[in-house]
Amino acid sequence: MGEIDVKLTADVLVIGGGPAAAWAAWSAASNGANVALVDKGYLGTSGATAPGGTNLLYLPPDQKLRDQAVEQRFKGGGFLSEPSWTYRVLDQVYINLERIEKWGYPFVRDEEGVPQRGHLQGLEYMNLMRKVVLKAGVKVLDHHPSLELLVDEHGVGGARGVSRLDNKEWEVRANAVVLATGGCAFLSKGLGCNVLTGDGLLMASELGAELSGMEFSRAYAPSAAFGTITRGRLLGWATYYDEEGNVLNSDGNRGQILHRAVSEGRTVYAMLNKADTPEKQAILRSSHAVFFLPYDRTGIDPFTQKFPLTLRAEGTVRGTGGIRLVSEDCSTTVAGLYAAGDAASRERLMGGMSGGGAFNASWAICSGTWSGEAAAAYALAQSRNAGSRDLRPAGRYGLQAGETSGSVAVGAPASDSSRPSQKELVAAVQQEVSLKINYFRNVPSLQGSLARLNALWPIAGSFSERGGIQQRVRSREIAAMAATARWMHTASLERKETRAMHALAEYPEQDPNQLHRITLSGIDEIAVRYDKVPGSSA
Amino acid sequence: MIELVSDDRCIRCGICVKVCPTHVFDADAEGLPFIARQEDCQTCFVCEAHCPADALYVSPYADVAVDVEEESLIANGLLGSWRATVGWGPGRTKLASVDTTEFINRILPPRPGSAAR
Ligand SMILES: Cc1cc2nc3c(=O)[nH]c(=O)nc-3n(C[C@H](O)[C@H](O)[C@H](O)COP(=O)(O)OP(=O)(O)OC[C@H]3O[C@@H](n4cnc5c(N)ncnc54)[C@H](O)[C@@H]3O)c2cc1C
Ligand code: SF4
Numbered sequence: 282m283g284e285i286d287v288k289l290t291a292d293v294l295v296i297g298g299g300p301a302a303a304w305a306a307w308s309a310a311s312n313g314a315n316v317a318l319v320d321k322g323y324l325g326t327s328g329a330t331a332p333g334g335t336n337l338l339y340l341p342p343d344q345k346l347r348d349q350a351v352e353q354r355f356k357g358g359g360f361l362s363e364p365s366w367t368y369r370v371l372d373q374v375y376i377n378l379e380r381i382e383k384w385g386y387p388f389v390r391d392e393e394g395v396p397q398r399g400h401l402q403g404l405e406y407m408n409l410m411r412k413v414v415l416k417a418g419v420k421v422l423d424h425h426p427s428l429e430l431l432v433d434e435h436g437v438g439g440a441r442g443v444s445r446l447d448n449k450e451w452e453v454r455a456n457a458v459v460l461a462t463g464g465c466a467f468l469s470k471g472l473g474c475n476v477l478t479g480d481g482l483l484m485a486s487e488l489g490a491e492l493s494g495m496e497f498s499r500a501y502a503p504s505a506a507f508g509t510i511t512r513g514r515l516l517g518w519a520t521y522y523d524e525e526g527n528v529l530n531s532d533g534n535r536g537q538i539l540h541r542a543v544s545e546g547r548t549v550y551a552m553l554n555k556a557d558t559p560e561k562q563a564i565l566r567s568s569h570a571v572f573f574l575p576y577d578r579t580g581i582d583p584f585t586q587k588f589p590l591t592l593r594a595e596g597t598v599r600g601t602g603g604i605r606l607v608s609e610d611c612s613t614t615v616a617g618l619y620a621a622g623d624a625a626s627r628e629r630l631m632g633g634m635s636g637g638g639a640f641n642a643s644w645a646i647c648s649g650t651w652s653g654e655a656a657a658a659y660a661l662a663q664s665r666n667a668g669s670r671d672l673r674p675a676g677r678y679g680l681q682a683g684e685t686s687g688s689v690a691v692g693a694p695a696s697d698s699s700r701p702s703q704k705e706l707v708a709a710v711q712q713e714v715s716l717k718i719n720y721f722r723n724v725p726s727l728q729g730s731l732a733r734l735n736a737l738w739p740i741a742g743s744f745s746e747r748g749g750i751q752q753r754v755r756s757r758e759i760a761a762m763a764a765t766a767r768w769m770h771t772a773s774l775e776r777k778e779t780r781a782m783h784a785l786a787e788y789p790e791q792d793p794n795q796l797h798r799i800t801l802s803g804i805d806e807i808a809v810r811y812d813k814v815p816g817s818s819a
Numbered sequence: 820m821i822e823l824v825s826d827d828r829c830i831r832c833g834i835c836v837k838v839c840p841t842h843v844f845d846a847d848a849e850g851l852p853f854i855a856r857q858e859d860c861q862t863c864f865v866c867e868a869h870c871p872a873d874a875l876y877v878s879p880y881a882d883v884a885v886d887v888e889e890e891s892l893i894a895n896g897l898l899g900s901w902r903a904t905v906g907w908g909p910g911r912t913k914l915a916s917v918d919t920t921e922f923i924n925r926i927l928p929p930r931p932g933s934a935a936r
């Protein structure tokens with residue numbers, strides 16, 4: 282990186298602009314810290330929640346209901362979670378949803394006057410969170426993607442990046458950093474997901490942090506074949522048809538119908554004809570309203586006409602893999618570094634399964650709250666001011682020559698005409714996380730894919746294209762996506778069984794001897810380690 | 820993908836340039852935004868929801884550019900329709916305050932096997 286144009290110092294730096302980041306920033310500021318938040322996009326619209334909305338894991342304080350939910354989750358997650366974490370989330374999310382209501386979110390009430398707090402409309406929610414964060418005194422920097430962290434022998438010390446709107450280099454120094462950069466969805470155009478490229482996983486790994494649960498990254502979400510709206514719940518009212526018009530889900534089960542068809546290049550059509558009265562249709566329309574946009578705008582009545590579907594890769598977004606948390610305060614193995622939301626491994630809460638279970642949204646709220654509080658306490662306890670630390674930028678991959686800390690060669694010069702373009706590199710990585718390879722997992726195909734990704738890594742991991750600021754950010758995103766795909770496949774090959782959302786064709790059963798978590802570290806060379814699940818007998 | 824910035828309707832407030840998560844717009848010297856990087860559009864519709872003048876149109880087609888005509892979008896009630904649904908703008912009822920999501924399980928279709936997601 283060249284000259285730094287804008288330099289700031291804070292106690293806590295939050296990286297991200299989704300719900301996890303918003304809650305972390307609010308929480309850190311509420312605990313007395315001076316907080317800066319940098320987002321790749323805009324706090325209020327960016328990330329997986331804002332454009333649509335989320336169902337929450339939310340239960341009234343009724344012990345029986347909560348016990349049941351915890352029990353069900355423990356099984357569903359392949360026994361890799363810790364029930365105590367689920368109870369903590371249930372407690373915390375209840376408190377925070379009351380807060381959201383107090384701040385002005387207009388929850389609907391049922392006939393008895395009970396507020397219905399189990400769903401948040403994304404735009405309303407995140408617009409409100411922006412106001413709350415600003416009111417708490419947080420310095421919010423939109424369109425400030427972070428490209429790398431700062432570090433010294435005492436741990437993390439801030440980050441650097443670019444400001445997309447005015448082409449400036451920025452640096453924020455802070456004794457504590459919360460990574461809330463979301464998951465990695467491989468630029469597949471799922472709703473709100475194209476800012477989610479695994480940047481946080483790469484930044485953390487460059488500091489030596491560990492990842493956990495990366496094999497639980499097999500989520501694909503349905504949308505109109507031509508569209509992006511990957512909120513799939515209303516497809517519960519759909520009949521599925523093949524190209525000849527035969528009904529595919531006559532047993533009521535949608536199962537893997539779509540996954541098989543899309544991977545084999547066949548089209549599946551859907552029609553919401555199970556919502557068969559105007560009353561039912563009206564209820565669906567004002568629930569996940571965004572679902573209807575593509576149909577309303579193309580003149581399709583989804584209740585009476587068929588529409589084609591596809592699947593969009595969600596990688597770790599509705600998976601559970603991410604930065605390994607070492608304690609209940611969302612700290613990592615790096616001093617001063619915390620992770621929240623989809624950037625963090627959600628294994629401790631939900632084991633190997635997230636998906637439609639509404640856990641991720643509640644996790645973002647809770648992990649944000651906890652990490653913000655802990656980051657504030659950590660930062661305020663430091664005697665050194667971050668501004669006077671001898672920090673160096675830690676980025677090593679996908680950065681411009683002169684931008685890296687120098688420990689790694691930057692590969693072929695970016696102007697080399699034999700180099701693949703960024704578009705080609707993105708397509709190459711996407712190919713390796715296609716349904717064929719990453720959903721219908723089997724050993725030889727994963728091995729082949731990992732070998733291709735490893736061969737691509739020297740190119741994908743170095744600076745890929747000269748141009749403007751978008752190219753610079755994309756170069757780093759390509760490195761992060763390629764690294765994430767390598768971590769996913771490495772972990773998937775390591776788990777020689779079928780457990781929770783991970784399935785390997787050669788090993789269709791859950792193996793009691795593999796009741797452990799798979800922890801990864803390293804980038805060029807990936808080291809694998811097994812972690813015992815606390816409380817388990819294995 | 821984003822297809823239209825209405826010169827007529829736009830009040831040059833700059834909001835769309837700020838709120839687009841993937842930085843698709845730039846503004847000209849007069850403050851009129853233009854679609855500078857359509858290929859980066861993720862078809863998320865948030866710019867439309869935030870535009871106070873209903874001056875933007877996001878086509879639902881994620882991967883192909885399509886021709887749109889302002890007059891026919893207006894005639895079909897599409898310009899500003901997402902903001903109206905979200906319930907933003909003076910005198911409107913917020914979608915969040917009439918959200919029926921918590922009640923959809925009451926009308927689940929009968930089906931054998933696992934529950935709807
Ligand atoms: C369509 C859809 C529907 C969903 N529905 C549900 C549901 O019903 N229930 C549920 O529990 N979960 C659901 N999820 C998952 C849920 O949306 C996510 O778990 C949640 O948004 C995670 O919050 P987050 O703050 O961690 O990440 P996100 O909301 O994804 O935000 C990540 C933020 O990080 C920023 N960022 C990324 N890289 C950088 C960088 N380098 N520098 C600075 N900032 C960066 C992004 O701009 C973004 O603002 C859904 C997801 C999708 C895609
Ligand atoms: S948000 Fe709407 S009115 Fe404001 S600049 Fe953009 S197009 Fe114009």
Ligand code: SF4
Pocket residue numbers: 820821838839840841842843844859860861862863864865866867877
């Ligand atoms: S639809 Fe989303 S990505 Fe496209 S221009 Fe509008 S805000 Fe930007």
